[in-house]
Amino acid sequence: xxxxxxxxxxxxxxxxxxxxxxxxxxxxxxxxxxxxxxxxxxxxxxxxxxxxxxxxxxxxxxxxxxxxxxxxxxxxxxxxxxxxxxxxxxxxxxxxxxxxxxxxxxxxxxxxxxxxxxxxxxxxxxxxxxxxxxxxxxxxxxxxxxxxxxxxxxxxxxxxxxxxxxxxxxxxxxxxxxxxxxxxxxxxxxxxxxxxxxxxxxxxxxxxxxxxxxxxxxxxxxxxxxxxxxxxxxxxxxxxxxxxxxxxxxxxxxxxxxxxxxxxxxxxxxxxxxxxxxxxxxxxxxxxxxxxxxxxxxxxxxxxxxxxxxxxxx
Numbered sequence: 481x482x483x484x485x486x487x488x489x490x491x492x493x494x495x496x497x498x499x500x501x502x503x504x505x506x507x508x509x510x511x512x513x514x515x516x517x518x519x520x521x522x523x524x525x526x527x528x529x530x531x532x533x534x535x536x537x538x539x540x541x542x543x544x545x546x547x548x549x550x551x552x553x554x555x556x557x558x559x560x561x562x563x564x565x566x567x568x569x570x571x572x573x574x575x576x577x578x579x580x581x582x583x584x585x586x587x588x589x590x591x592x593x594x595x596x597x598x599x600x601x602x603x604x605x606x607x608x609x610x611x612x613x614x615x616x617x618x619x620x621x622x623x624x625x626x627x628x629x630x631x632x633x634x635x636x637x638x639x640x641x642x643x644x645x646x647x648x649x650x651x652x653x654x655x656x657x658x659x660x661x662x663x664x665x666x667x668x669x670x671x672x673x674x675x676x677x678x679x680x681x682x683x684x685x686x687x688x689x690x691x692x693x694x695x696x697x698x699x700x701x702x703x704x705x706x707x708x709x710x711x712x713x714x715x716x717x718x719x720x721x722x723x724x725x726x727x728x729x730x731x732x733x734x735x736x737x738x739x740x741x742x743x744x745x746x747x748x749x750x751x752x753x754x755x756x757x758x759x760x761x762x763x764x765x766x767x768x769x770x771x772x773x774x775x776x777x778x779x780x781x782x783x784x785x786x787x788x789x790x791x792x793x794x
Contacts, residue, residue, distance in 0.1 A: 500553035503544060507556065510540045511563040514570060518730050525695030532726040532761055535750060538567040571728075571750070579746030582774045584792025586675050587612040589779070590720035590764055592686070592754075592786035593619045593628075595644075599783040600624040601631040604648075606781040607788050608635055614673065615648045616684035616720030642669040645684045645721075649673055662704040663688055663697070668721070670712075680771075681714035685721030698724045699731055706734035716770035718793075722786065724763050739767035742791035747776030753787040756780065766791040 517534045520527040541564045548556035589612040593600055597619075607615055608631075615636065617628065625641060628648070632639070636648035640656040643666045647653065652674040659668035668685040685705060688697035702725060709717075719739060725732045727741060727750075743751040743766070752759030759778075766776065766789055775792040 500548075500551060500556050503548050503551065503553055503556035504559050506540075507544055507559045507563060510537060510544065511566055513537055514563055514566045522730065524693045525690065526693075528690070528695050528699075528725075528729050528731050529692060531729040531731075534728050535571045536760075538563075538571065541567060574744070574750050575748060577748060578744075579773060579775050582794060584774050584794060585677055586614070586680065586771070586793045587790065588614040588616070588682075588718060588720060588766060588793070589788050589790045590616045590684070590722070590766060591618070591781060591788040592722040592764060592784060593617050593624055594784040594786065595619045595621060597624055597783050600627045602782045603784050604628050604631055604781075607779060607790075608632060610777075610779050610788075610790055612790055613650045613675075614682060614718075614720070616682070617646045617648070618644065618667070618684070618686035618722045620644050620646045640669065640671050642666050645669055645686055647671055647673075647682060647684045647720075651675055659683065659685070659708055660704065661685070661687060661701040661708075663701060668705065670708075675716075678716065679714075681712065681717045683709075683717070683719045683721070685719060685723065687721070687723045687725070690724050695731070702731055702734055706738060709735070709738050714770070717768065718771070719765070719767040722764050726761050726763065727765070735767060739769050740773070742766040742768060742773045742776040742793075743789070745776070746773035746791065747778075751776065751778050751789065753778055753789060754785065756785050756787050759787060762789075764789045768793065 514537050517530050520530050545560045589607045632648045638649040638653045640647050640653050642658040653671050656671040658666040659670050661668050670683050673680050673682050687701040690698035752762050753764040771793040774794050777790045779788040781788050
């Protein structure tokens with residue numbers, strides 16, 4: 481009689497045990513990265529880069545769960561629950577309904593128009609169609625400014641601009657002034673808008689660019705804007721702009737310590753805006769104080785590489 485071959489069980493097979501251990505280690509590393517990503521030193525912007533990509537660490541959860549299932553490792557499958565819970569607590573709550581959904585007394589929008597935009601009229605027309613009262617624009621060159629002014633003149637008769645940023649409003653604007661954020665040229669303005677329920681100070685801002693390994697300019701402009709806001713005693717204040725930093729990035733904290741984030745308070749989901757075709761991050765923001773955010777959203781607009789952000793306030 482031929483001798484039968486006995487296959488070792490998963491519990492006693494060293495190879496299976498080793499693979500289960502590797503999954504457990506990967507799960508532990510993923511959990512530590514999710515919880516402690518802001519503890520990574522921000523050397524040459526590396527910590528900032530990890531912060532920005534932190535929400536996507538959650539993609540590791542279903543991957544590890546699938547591997548655990550294929551390897552039939554019960555312990556590893558149970559362990560994957562830990563980073564899953566960590567991700568939900570850190571980032572998953574953004575999908576919960578927020579804001580009171582009540583009628584807004586003031587609706588605002590911000591759009592990086594894109595330098596060389598081939599159809600600025602189409603871009604701003606899509607924003608105006610969202611029914612906003614104020615539109616803040618960045619990367620606004622002279623040709624685009626003329627086109628935008630012509631497109632918005634009827635509904636938004638009041639406008640101010642400084643260098644490559646501008647503000648269009650349904651309500652009167654006064655006391656406009658450029659704001660120094662430490663760049664070689666002015667890319668921010670401050671204006672007072674006579675809104676229906678009283679004056680609101682509005683900043684339109686385009687902070688310095690950030691690239692992998694080079695975030696010094698962006699970081700310096702964040703600090704400069706925060707310093708300006710600390711000195712501003714306006715009770716009702718809104719910042720519209722491309723801040724070139726994500727909400728999850730530690731570098732934005734000097735601003736979010738002073739102001740609230742409309743998307744976090746009244747939006748649903750992460751509100752990614754860039755790149756427009758398939759947004760992966762949110763450099764565009766509406767920050768505020770002295771108001772109540774009732775809604776926040778993202779609007780896809782033609783011809784720009786950013787989507788627009790909107791918010792409603794009471």
